Amino acid sequence: GGTGDVLSGVIAALIAQGSDPYAAAVSGVYVHAAAGRRISQRLGDSGLLASDLLPELPLVMHALRQGGL
Structure with missing residues (x-):
């Protein structure tokens, strides 16, 4: 799957x-x-894979809950 998935x-x-x-x-x-x-x-803009997003999602969600971002 891709980033849309x-x-x-x-x-x-x-x-x-x-x-x-x-x-x-x-x-x-x-x-x-x-x-x-x-x-x-x-990592830079080139070569981003959908799988690169997965470990980042909980970090973003946590930051949002803490009032960051």
Whole structure:
């Protein structure tokens, strides 16, 4: 799967946790983009794989819950 599959998984997970579908879509896109930004700052813009996003997602979610980002 690609990064779109990761995005749809994030959105589905948020819906499964009780979020409104629209709010889940907006939040999912934000989290997905933030994870991509963090990776590109660390690794550069070229060659990003969908699997690179996975370890970054919980870090982004934690930062959001703590008021960061």
